[in-house]
Amino acid sequence: MSSNRTLIRNGRFLIPGAEKPVLQGYMSIEDGTITYIGTDEPWSEAGAGTTTIVDGSRLLFLPGLVNTHGHAAMSLLRGYGDDLALQVWLRDKMWPMEAKFTAEDIYWGTSLSVLEMLKGGTTTFLDMYIHMDRVAEVAELSGIRAVLTRGVLGHCPPQEQSSKLAGAVQFARDWNGAAGGRITTMLSPHAPYTCPPDYIMKFVQAAHDYDLPMHTHMSETKREVEQNVAEYGLRPVQHLEKLGLFTRPSLVAHGVHLNDEEIAILARHEVGVSHNPGSNLKLASGIARVVDLQQAGVKVSLGTDSAASNNNLDLFEEMRLAALLHKGISGDPTAVPAPEALRMATEYGAASLFLKDVGRLAVGMKADFIALDIDQPHLLPHSDLLSHAVYSASARDVEHVWVDGKQVVKHGACLTLDEEAIRRKAQETFESLLKR
Amino acid sequence: MSSNRTLIRNGRFLIPGAEKPVLQGYMSIEDGTITYIGTDEPWSEAGAGTTTIVDGSRLLFLPGLVNTHGHAAMSLLRGYGDDLALQVWLRDKMWPMEAKFTAEDIYWGTSLSVLEMLKGGTTTFLDMYIHMDRVAEVAELSGIRAVLTRGVLGHCPPQEQSSKLAGAVQFARDWNGAAGGRITTMLSPHAPYTCPPDYIMKFVQAAHDYDLPMHTHMSETKREVEQNVAEYGLRPVQHLEKLGLFTRPSLVAHGVHLNDEEIAILARHEVGVSHNPGSNLKLASGIARVVDLQQAGVKVSLGTDSAASNNNLDLFEEMRLAALLHKGISGDPTAVPAPEALRMATEYGAASLFLKDVGRLAVGMKADFIALDIDQPHLLPHSDLLSHAVYSASARDVEHVWVDGKQVVKHGACLTLDEEAIRRKAQETFESLLKR
Structure with missing residues (x-):
């Protein structure tokens, strides 16, 4: 079977409520769904489809x-x-x-x-x-x-x-x-x-x-x-x-x-x-x-x-x-x-919002997740990464974003929208509203 | 007289309490002190010393x-x-x-x-x-x-x-x-x-x-x-x-x-x-x-x-x-x-803190000031930039920082400290404290 796979290697993953809320390891996504999350590498060779490998070191993954x-x-x-x-x-x-x-x-x-x-x-x-x-x-x-x-x-x-x-x-x-x-x-x-x-x-x-x-x-x-x-x-x-x-x-x-x-x-x-x-x-x-x-x-x-x-x-x-x-x-x-x-x-x-299969990093859940750049002064030392996500981080620390398994933000840039056009249009619209 | 000058051109400057709290124009700094702030360009030719010109468009300047x-x-x-x-x-x-x-x-x-x-x-x-x-x-x-x-x-x-x-x-x-x-x-x-x-x-x-x-x-x-x-x-x-x-x-x-x-x-x-x-x-x-x-x-x-x-x-x-x-x-x-x-x-x-001449953008004040990158989705439209600085911005929006007239952060990077070494040492020190 051919499919689109993403494999996160060597990441840290937040699982609030779990006994160990920070899991260090691997997560795989196939066709928009999380198919594996755990400490061992989930497969040793590439499957029939395309596999995108993401280096998860220096990143903290959490649900979107x-x-x-x-x-x-x-x-x-x-x-x-x-x-x-x-x-x-x-x-x-x-x-x-x-x-x-x-x-x-x-x-x-x-x-x-x-x-x-x-x-x-x-x-x-x-x-x-x-x-x-x-x-x-x-x-x-x-x-x-x-x-x-x-x-x-x-x-x-x-x-x-x-x-x-x-x-x-x-x-x-x-x-x-x-x-x-x-x-x-x-x-x-x-x-x-x-x-x-x-x-x-x-x-x-x-x-x-x-x-x-x-x-x-x-x-x-x-x-x-x-x-x-x-x-x-x-x-x-x-x-x-x-x-x-x-x-x-x-x-x-x-x-x-x-x-x-x-x-x-x-x-x-x-x-x-x-x-x-x-x-x-x-x-x-x-x-x-x-x-x-x-x-x-x-x-x-x-x-x-x-x-x-x-x-x-x-x-x-x-x-x-x-x-x-x-x-x-x-x-x-x-x-x-x-x-x-x-x-x-x-x-x-x-x-x-009555959305099933959204909001957690777990097998079978939809692959809506984000990665924070944690190699920054305000997120060090790495004492408790869940605490850092809540008490120290901000929107600006988001490095990558995936929704439904598809990457929509990469290194802070939105892949799906024309940012330049939107910024210009937002300013023009506001100015035009003032004049109307 | 030879001196170190910085000239900010086409910036927007926050002056809270003023009738017009957002001034659009120019600011000059000589030897650590603000020597001009206003709507007109303060001098037409370079003086005897070095003048650093900063393009202030897309930036919002405020006191540090x-x-x-x-x-x-x-x-x-x-x-x-x-x-x-x-x-x-x-x-x-x-x-x-x-x-x-x-x-x-x-x-x-x-x-x-x-x-x-x-x-x-x-x-x-x-x-x-x-x-x-x-x-x-x-x-x-x-x-x-x-x-x-x-x-x-x-x-x-x-x-x-x-x-x-x-x-x-x-x-x-x-x-x-x-x-x-x-x-x-x-x-x-x-x-x-x-x-x-x-x-x-x-x-x-x-x-x-x-x-x-x-x-x-x-x-x-x-x-x-x-x-x-x-x-x-x-x-x-x-x-x-x-x-x-x-x-x-x-x-x-x-x-x-x-x-x-x-x-x-x-x-x-x-x-x-x-x-x-x-x-x-x-x-x-x-x-x-x-x-x-x-x-x-x-x-x-x-x-x-x-x-x-x-x-x-x-x-x-x-x-x-x-x-x-x-x-x-x-x-x-x-x-x-x-x-x-x-x-x-x-x-x-x-x-x-009993510091005289610090805390405002005005002539005679010490040149401690910062610049925010305001060309970002969460800081648009440019309706009220003072409001944005308080209600919408974060530390991560800081693009440049000057203290005493000297630039210490440029495009988000610290010019005076070894960031890589500090991050590594902070993590090592925490780990060592846990073991002691």
């Missing part, structure tokens, strides 16, 4: 990072309005600019973000935005793994509501399983405070009809929780539970303001929470109860949110921030230890 | 970062003991290894840290540790600006106390003003909980005798504050005030657990506080009242603490962490805005 919440195209607004009160930021900065966004803008803004994410070791991202066909095009071209969903604002006339829902469903059906399975889709009423209850129920019905998971913003700010109680007599979790949203496989973004009862409901329905510490701090939304969520058995993963409120898409930073912040807040230096932070950014992220 | 608290040699223990309770970490991990440190180990550990700092844009660092002659050697060789002080643990017999104090004073006198003024010194009783009151008073007297500023750890953990009250009937700030420490120009590290009265005392005596957010979170020490300190007029700067509790020396990360954390904690998204965070890491840092 999984970003479970974001709005990629908004990188066009990076640095456009910082240090402002949330409502001022939205009303005076974000909304007027977003209203000008064309499908073409979305394409280049998404390209900028996907380029940043791939170069920074993120191999899977969830994107909730508009003009999703253009987002899907970028995902297809770039080689990244993507979970895509049209985010729908529902306070509009019934006809517009119907058309938006139909569009979101059409997109989800068109692209689910596309790009050789690299693209999957979800359905997303934007948030309980931006969609009327009956409209959310229509999304739930559609998700049942087409067997799609659901994603929504939830309980990001104290104000929206209070508003939900005032309008509907329920806090957001109970409200969404009542509307049936949690009868679908679901992932909510933020989950900052939750009480014990809400945490118990999320755990009971196996609802994932995408924790976005950087964005939540920057917008002063608050600090999610991550330790309590995890103790209740809720799957907590990590998201960057958009570069407009972060202001980068470096998932190493979110991983470290989660590990540090919840120690400081809880007063417990053993909270969110390094292996757990790494799993939040990889294994738990993949599970939160 | 100032790290106001650390223990450089402890980078040898990076990743050696994470996610542990503070006392376990100290007793089982740090102290046994530090007890083995030789002067030679200190040399290589410090070299590793200085290499990391210079490559990451830190041009000045404070170091409080032992075997300080070897630390000074590294500072002299590397070209970095350094404020050095022997940290003295005082619970020991009188003779040992005297000898340690004498050694600390001797070091401070020998090296103050060395390396063409790049090295200055301070005196440091380690902390109120590690030094008896009468011993601290002897340091104060010596600081008066030799006109030296003082640096100490203070109020890092709740426990040490409680212990201070139990032993001496006073909280640490009142305790140190009573011992006369604040009659000297002083900088305290951490200042996490302070009440209103203590903050007022620090403000009254113009005591600087080195805020170490990464280390404080990681060790679960708590979160300093930075917004309250700043409102009271206390000068708050930034420190990494050692790489054993951080776990890197990336001051961009501390800057961003300070800007994000205090928004999230205060609930005010306008807290610690980007220009203020940048000044904490530059201008306020220099002032906290």
Whole structure:
């Protein structure tokens, strides 16, 4: 049988949760799947197909990072309005600019973000935005793994509501399983405070009809929780539970303001929470109860949110921030230890996006993995490489990236996207948006 | 007159606090001092000396970062003991290894840290540790600006106390003003909980005798504050005030657990506080009242603490962490805005170390400055470059570094230290420490 093989020799591989979390040895990949990982060389002679040999010394291999919440195209607004009160930021900065966004803008803004994410070791991202066909095009071209969903604002006339829902469903059906399975889709009423209850129920019905998971913003700010109680007599979790949203496989973004009862409901329905510490701090939304969520058995993963409120898409930073912040807040230096932070950014992220066979370096898993250059001052001495990946490394330490067994970043350069063109287009688009 | 000139052409320069914080234009340096910064080209023909021309397009220039608290040699223990309770970490991990440190180990550990700092844009660092002659050697060789002080643990017999104090004073006198003024010194009783009151008073007297500023750890953990009250009937700030420490120009590290009265005392005596957010979170020490300190007029700067509790020396990360954390904690998204965070890491840092003419890009200031490569996906579009420096950049974006007008990092490579040798020695030293 002829196949495309890659063999990593003499590498160090991170296996968080294992008794020995740093394995020194070999990993082989065939046709997009990990076929071997262990201390011995897996085959002694070349097979019938082509074998690419990678010298793994000086490199640390880990699963590709999984970003479970974001709005990629908004990188066009990076640095456009910082240090402002949330409502001022939205009303005076974000909304007027977003209203000008064309499908073409979305394409280049998404390209900028996907380029940043791939170069920074993120191999899977969830994107909730508009003009999703253009987002899907970028995902297809770039080689990244993507979970895509049209985010729908529902306070509009019934006809517009119907058309938006139909569009979101059409997109989800068109692209689910596309790009050789690299693209999957979800359905997303934007948030309980931006969609009327009956409209959310229509999304739930559609998700049942087409067997799609659901994603929504939830309980990001104290104000929206209070508003939900005032309008509907329920806090957001109970409200969404009542509307049936949690009868679908679901992932909510933020989950900052939750009480014990809400945490118990999320755990009971196996609802994932995408924790976005950087964005939540920057917008002063608050600090999610991550330790309590995890103790209740809720799957907590990590998201960057958009570069407009972060202001980068470096998932190493979110991983470290989660590990540090919840120690400081809880007063417990053993909270969110390094292996757990790494799993939040990889294994738990993949599970939160309902991706099977993604997020770990193990036989049978999809070959989404990255290699860090560990022969650098800030990653020495090599005392505990898992600790270094979480507490010392950054996106800029990523040397190589593979998705689905295909190398997409080599020596820091993206092989699938035209970086020069994207950088130029991103700048031109921003300047043009200012003038429109 | 013959002199060494550098001229930056077509650069963008950060001037936080100015009406236009991003100046596009030119900067000239002669013999270590900034002689011009402005929109017009400063001279039309070469002078009598050598002029080095730097093309500043695609680069963002900012003052070199100032790290106001650390223990450089402890980078040898990076990743050696994470996610542990503070006392376990100290007793089982740090102290046994530090007890083995030789002067030679200190040399290589410090070299590793200085290499990391210079490559990451830190041009000045404070170091409080032992075997300080070897630390000074590294500072002299590397070209970095350094404020050095022997940290003295005082619970020991009188003779040992005297000898340690004498050694600390001797070091401070020998090296103050060395390396063409790049090295200055301070005196440091380690902390109120590690030094008896009468011993601290002897340091104060010596600081008066030799006109030296003082640096100490203070109020890092709740426990040490409680212990201070139990032993001496006073909280640490009142305790140190009573011992006369604040009659000297002083900088305290951490200042996490302070009440209103203590903050007022620090403000009254113009005591600087080195805020170490990464280390404080990681060790679960708590979160300093930075917004309250700043409102009271206390000068708050930034420190990494050692790489054993951080776990890197990336001051961009501390800057961003300070800007994000205090928004999230205060609930005010306008807290610690980007220009203020940048000044904490530059201008306020220099002032906290009693360095005149350091920390800003302005005529007459010492030419300590760095250049970031801003033509990268995560730093585009160029909407607000000051925001990008604080919220999006990292140590790895540093392209060039100058200290005292001399270039020490060029295209990411250190010109003054042997990186290959330092990396090898750091790893060997760690392995040897494990075996000793």
